[in-house]
Amino acid sequence: MVKPEDHLSTHEVTNQPARAAPRDPFASDPTLASHAKLQGGNADQLARFGTALSGAWDLAAEARRVPPEALIFDRHGRRLDEVRFHPAYHDLMSLGLGHGYAALPWSGAAGGHVTHAAMVYLMSGVEPGICCPMTMTYAGVPALAAAGFADWSAKLSTPAYDRALAPLSDKRAATLGMAMTEKQGGSDVRANSTRAVPEGDQWRLTGHKWFCSAPMSDGFLTLAQTDAGLTCFLVPRWLEDGSRNAIQLMRLKDKLGNHANASAEIEYHGALAHLVGEPGQGVKAIIRMVHHTRLDTAMAPAGLMGAALAEAVHWCEGRSAFQRRLIDQPLMRSVLADLSLDWEGSTALGLRVARAFDEGDPLGRVAVALAKFVANKRAPTVIAETMEVLGGMGYIEETPMPMLYREAPLNGIWEGSGNVICLDILRTLARDEAAREALHAALQEAKGNRALDTALAAFQDRWPRLPDEAEARFYTERLAGLLTAATLFQTAPSAVAEGYASTRLGADRGMLPGTATGLDNEALIARLPR
Template sequence: MTDRAPRRQLATHRVDNQPPPPGDRDLFALDRPLQDTLAREAPDWVARRLRPLGAAVGSRAVQALGEEANRHPPELRPFDRYGRRLDEVRYHPAYHQLMHLAFDNGWHAVAWEEEGRGGHQAHVAALYLLTQAEPGFCCPVTMTHAATPALRQAPRVHDEWQARLLAWDYDERAVPAREKPATTLGMAMTEKQGGSDVRANSTRARLVGDGYRLTGHKWFCSAPMSDAFLTLALTEAGLGCFLVPRFTPDGERNAIELQRLKDKCGNRANASAEIEYREAWAEPIGEPGRGIATILEMVQQTRLDAATAPVGMMRQALVEAWDHVRQRQAFGKPLAEQPLMRRVVADLALETEAGLALVLRAARAFDSPDDERERLLARLLPTLGKYWHNKRAPGFMAEAMECLGGIGYVEESPLARLYREAPVNSIWEGSGNVICLDVLRVLQRHPACIEVLRDELAAARGLSADYDRAVAALVATLGRPAEALEAEARWLTQRLAQCIQASLLLRHAPNEVAETFCRSRLGEAVSPAYGVLPLDAPLDTLLARIES
């Protein structure tokens, strides 16, 4: 990296009408919707603590780390030079520096250190910012954060691991956890024959002396250099949850064999492996035979992060597009003054602000575990956000890429990377259909959720005619038996997410933002494409909110 400007005069022409290379950006100070939403949803300390992270993530140095971590993906080292098993993954130094940025500042731990006092809002907002450096490395941040509720099901194991899982430090070494000041934790749940249907898992657990021995495979194990993994295996009592450390209690490498690394569409900086347990040592977590219920304590946390990551990527893509169109001219004036371009970018800004409102509202519900109504919202809102934000993200990235034209399609811009990354959070932790069916299960098993949703939606009634009509139709549908809604589960999940977003914006965002969102998403002339806004949409106001 150099601070000297590149030469514009070339042998045959002069390079004009091209934006300069991006400089340092303060991603917190520039983000008015983030500041406004935190001021509403979170205690004051959250914004104060996030400010240095926003400056760091937006710096040229950290942005370069994200580029390098993707340009040099992790490599599998199954054996050492003498043929002994290592089962290690080697990462580029840029990846480790990004991990230090998150772990050395406690963003994996803040939800539990400040539980009930804004910790979940702080974690979600930090993940939103960290994603704008590089989404892939956020996977181990998320899983380490999310492990705590599951580990609480086994108090002795929780006490043994929790101090290292909450430590503000990052230690990349492949050594036993007891020799490290800080550890990370991953998850290995799905298998080839079942995928999301984990009840089809075939990995078996056999009780032997001081622990269990696991034999079987896992089709996806992300962040395979984690110090331990939560996993599922069959016992005599049924499917159980287990903690499988990388090293056994006697300090030997556990029999977790990395078969290969996945050659993924995106998510290049993060390793995902196929693994086999060859009599791997493990400890039980939670009640025997209730492994799914136990590991879902972790999944509920990771789903909120999977709803947040696409919003962070949307924000990064939006800023890149807006920065470009303000400095690039076409047909005699800046692209940012062209009517169609203004509508596209304004629509992208609307989508980002609505997504941010939903995930931070969900985070506030997570921080109110003693409030029954908030607890019900915490069960449902992450699921709605995970489904809808990830359905909107691929098209969003394509539109942002198109704002830059051809230069957006090459790997030198972050938009190609974001476009490849966009589908992953829709697939992880339950793909679209699984998520929609889970929404129906929640509504069926917890009818009180419907009443809480009605109250949340009723809070904005009367503020928009389009909103009122959409909510009336939605409430009528919610009144039908859940078992009769399976074929409409996608429509229902989408509409719930959009109406919750609209309710939040109507109550808390500027009127121009909320009304335009309702007219373009819930009105009578809704388009699936971005950039189709009402003719009288207040574009100046919408565009002014992109940057403070």
């Protein structure tokens, strides 16, 4: 007779990694902690945030599992123009904003932007979609403060989340979104057709926005045409008399990833708006916000890569093939060590840029675009390779790998896709002498390593002046690699800095991860998050 327990023997689980306890993403990532500390970040604040995130993994999964839902009308046919989120979304917003994700850099605390950037890294590895509304809230503060909106900037920089549907004056904290993109223009915002007409001290906006990020925010920075040209406006979602502003939600975008976050098409139907800056100077006014959101789109891919590598290491340490653990197999070690350089290089450079923000260093004006470009170009490859490390399991939704892979291209698109970023870098270097000199100084500080010195000399020989537009990507890639290497020589062990310089700065190697030779694999793998 076959006993019932005999049937279960085929389901004995062997050669699978042990079930991991909920990971504290900061405590398990000493490399991030080291770089954040060296750049002036607040380790205690980050430790508290990491502890809070260790209990948020299930919330993150729920926020993605039940995506936002557009509520255009109520059951009686009256317009609502709202988005309904799973409660987990609101819990995560409370967690992030309550720990100072948006507020800390404006609190006067030392290292505020570095600490914020590290928080972006940490949250991106747990639930990236929540970062979008929090990042825009953070980035909106300088734009609105400079334009005299003290009430808005104060509530955007309050470390709290208030989800109430109410005018600003009735809320203890606020969030900010952005609505720039239109169908006919994309990155070319000067092609925008949304029109603004004055009404006393205020304005009325009419037009369609193809992408509105975080449409449940309390207000939106937006661009519209006036008689003076493209102009920036603040559009509140609720008016001070308690009525809804004339912002109509058309539909939510069905996106590849970023599922917990809502992105929408909206229309302004005579929406009330407040002028930000001077008429005709819309790009100048809104660029203060874009400059800071670019810092976050440089740090997020580093966090995605870190989360993917942590999964890969956990798998390799708990899985065997051909009588050896995967982590002990030379070819696997070569792949992981090679991938680690892109991850640590992006992490180090992003936090160095954040320090420039803290110090008011003009280096940040050009380095933020370099960091955004290189981190986002490397993230999809790194994450795809880590999926392959897990084999078939890397393609299964029960793991975080598909989510991380879907997120990998996004930050490269947000706030200027690759070509736009490269052209912005050329413009900044051509027009901003202080940024140009700060970049030169940063590259010179790390001289003394043969690989870096040789690559820098070759770069200067090839481009004694700024390149033509057609070479902008090649120029940007090399310049970003040089700045990354220079940063690593000041902040990372020699195995990392020399490994990066010898394999990323024009070295003789294959195009694919794992083809670099001469690396100290043991030292590099030891620095990976677990």
